[in-house]
Amino acid sequence: MLPLDIAAATNVHSQAFLESDPELSAVxxxxxRLDPAGQRFAAVLRDTIDQLLNGEVTGRYDWKTLFKTEKTHAGTLVEINLQREFTFDDGTDMDYKIAGVDVD
Structure with missing residues (x-):
């Protein structure tokens, strides 16, 4: 896995959003704070993809070989696995509550 430099990867346009949206900034x-280098988040994504492909069992090692329903299921698995990793609170109207903000 390539190292991720958060500072280098920050989109200049996203800074304006952070400055104009206090809830986005809080999240x-x-x-x-939970994952300064993005390594935990990246590991969840990698593990979720591996969970879906499961090459040893399915013989599939490529995202392109998944069925449409499996790809759709990926989003749900990512949400579940992120909540397990970071122990986000359940949201009121959305999936999570992070820094007191409902997040989907």
Whole structure:
């Protein structure tokens, strides 16, 4: 896996959003505090893809070989696995509550 440099990967346009949206800024700050280098988040994504492909059992090692329903299921698995990794609270109207903000 290539190292991820968060500072280099930050989109210049996203800074304007963070400055104009206090809830987005609070969620961003909380996630960076939990995972400053993005390694935990990346590991969840990698593990979820591996969970879906499961090459040893299915013989599939490529995202393109998944069925449409399996790809759709990926989003749900990512949400579940992120909540397990970061122990986000359940949201009121959305999936999670991060820094007191409902997040989907």
């Amino acid at each position: 961003h700050t909380r996630i960076l």
